[in-house]
Amino acid sequence: MLDLSLLVQYGPALLRGFGVTILCWGAGCLIGMVLGFILMLLRQIPVKPLRWVIRAYIEVIRGTPFLIQLFLLYSGGPSIGLRLEATAAGILGLGIYGSAYFAEIFRAGYQAVPKGQVEAALSLGMSYGSILRRVIVPAMLVSTIPSIVNMMAILTKETVVLSIITVPELMYEMQTMAAETFATFETIVGMALFYWLLVEVVSRLGRRLEARVTRFLTHASPQGSSTQTATARA
Amino acid sequence: MTTVSETATSPHSAMAGDAAPMVSIRGVSKSFGTNEVLRDIDLTVNKSEVVCLIGPSGSGKSTLLRCVNFLEVYDRGEIRIEGKLVGYTEETPRRRLSNRDLRSLRRNVGMVFQQFNLWPHMTALENVAEALVQVRGMDKAAAGAHARRMLDRVGLAAKADSYPARLSGGQQQRVAIARVIAMEPHLMLFDEPTSALDPELVGEVLQVMRDLAADGMTMVVVTHEMGFAANVADKVAFLDHGRIAAFGTPREVFHESTEPRVQQFLQTYHERNSF
Numbered sequence: 466m467l468d469l470s471l472l473v474q475y476g477p478a479l480l481r482g483f484g485v486t487i488l489c490w491g492a493g494c495l496i497g498m499v500l501g502f503i504l505m506l507l508r509q510i511p512v513k514p515l516r517w518v519i520r521a522y523i524e525v526i527r528g529t530p531f532l533i534q535l536f537l538l539y540s541g542g543p544s545i546g547l548r549l550e551a552t553a554a555g556i557l558g559l560g561i562y563g564s565a566y567f568a569e570i571f572r573a574g575y576q577a578v579p580k581g582q583v584e585a586a587l588s589l590g591m592s593y594g595s596i597l598r599r600v601i602v603p604a605m606l607v608s609t610i611p612s613i614v615n616m617m618a619i620l621t622k623e624t625v626v627l628s629i630i631t632v633p634e635l636m637y638e639m640q641t642m643a644a645e646t647f648a649t650f651e652t653i654v655g656m657a658l659f660y661w662l663l664v665e666v667v668s669r670l671g672r673r674l675e676a677r678v679t680r681f682l683t684h685a686s687p688q689g690s691s692t693q694t695a696t697a698r699a
Numbered sequence: 700m701t702t703v704s705e706t707a708t709s710p711h712s713a714m715a716g717d718a719a720p721m722v723s724i725r726g727v728s729k730s731f732g733t734n735e736v737l738r739d740i741d742l743t744v745n746k747s748e749v750v751c752l753i754g755p756s757g758s759g760k761s762t763l764l765r766c767v768n769f770l771e772v773y774d775r776g777e778i779r780i781e782g783k784l785v786g787y788t789e790e791t792p793r794r795r796l797s798n799r800d801l802r803s804l805r806r807n808v809g810m811v812f813q814q815f816n817l818w819p820h821m822t823a824l825e826n827v828a829e830a831l832v833q834v835r836g837m838d839k840a841a842a843g844a845h846a847r848r849m850l851d852r853v854g855l856a857a858k859a860d861s862y863p864a865r866l867s868g869g870q871q872q873r874v875a876i877a878r879v880i881a882m883e884p885h886l887m888l889f890d891e892p893t894s895a896l897d898p899e900l901v902g903e904v905l906q907v908m909r910d911l912a913a914d915g916m917t918m919v920v921v922t923h924e925m926g927f928a929a930n931v932a933d934k935v936a937f938l939d940h941g942r943i944a945a946f947g948t949p950r951e952v953f954h955e956s957t958e959p960r961v962q963q964f965l966q967t968y969h970e971r972n973s974f
Contacts, residue, residue, distance in 0.1 A: 599818075
């Protein structure tokens, strides 16, 4: 019989695990995006060896299972002097894994920025830093938000792998519960519920974000009001 | 128009002084691979002059224009703006200008593009104010007020808070012109400014350009609008296969030129526009 009272009994542990999952996911996404953005920028520099190194990095990360990367970092790390606590290793691992995918997403976004918008900024004497911040990144956001949100949703599910290196996240707590009570079915139901909830929240937020950054395509003016009021203000 | 404080002029430009023409192009050549798009171009544009570059597509007129603010790199010869060498240092062998020096040169040279190239995520006002803040270092309020006056000058004060997607092509191009004149350039480059517009919207953009010319702006205009070239330009340069095949006043080029390529080009133009 399905005994959902188990989920209540193990509630605090599960919620703690859920918290760790969200922490690892959030921090991992952040690191992944920052690293990915830096990789994308470095790739624009016309130095061939640098480009090869970055490409090799991306291909290796995308071409090997996340589990193996995580083992290498956590178990292999100490042999090169990199001694990380499980959660830190998990976050860094997720970040590195995500960075390769984010780098590709950003590269596509960068290439999709209309050249003329950059030329207009150059011809006005704007610096590359200003152009990046004020012209390129906003244009990139528009084309890449769906892919970014998609990757973030994928990463929520990759967090389960962290349980293998004993990060006390949701999967780990669930397995503990299953081992102590033999309630396999309840465990699976509980897990599905939590991850579904997380992915749902992520994609909802993603949709709102997308609407926010593409507002200029659908609204007449920043206030979202009609041009009449804008005229009155002017 | 409010005056924004002038930047310190370098010793070199001070030396060149008022005597130097606004633009001086000497022996400029450029190749894309084996394809020579500009061949030994000589052209002088004096202060407050309007010079139109005309010619068949692929003749190199847009490339020449883009070399003037170094959006396109020229291989040989030299281009000077108010005496200052564009894109390169004065030493021999010349090196590329640093990005900083290139930027300070470009801020005095405005460019209007065929595709307007407004930033779609900014309102008309924000488009005009952006470079005032980022390049001129004005504070936001002052930049906004100045931008509003520029929009007023092109007749678009009412559209200040509209995003480009909500503006017609003609309005977008006028915003693009306001964005350039807000920087108070010494020279404006127009790269086929009306070619992407529906015919009924061409007039409003040309009117703004006429007003600028009347105010004494120095302009180099790549255009297919022969009427504008004939009525507004001080000089017309006809380009063909990367060379200037004819140069002179509109009358000299359009009516007195015996150059067969000019004749042929104008013939094609007349046929296309009379039905």
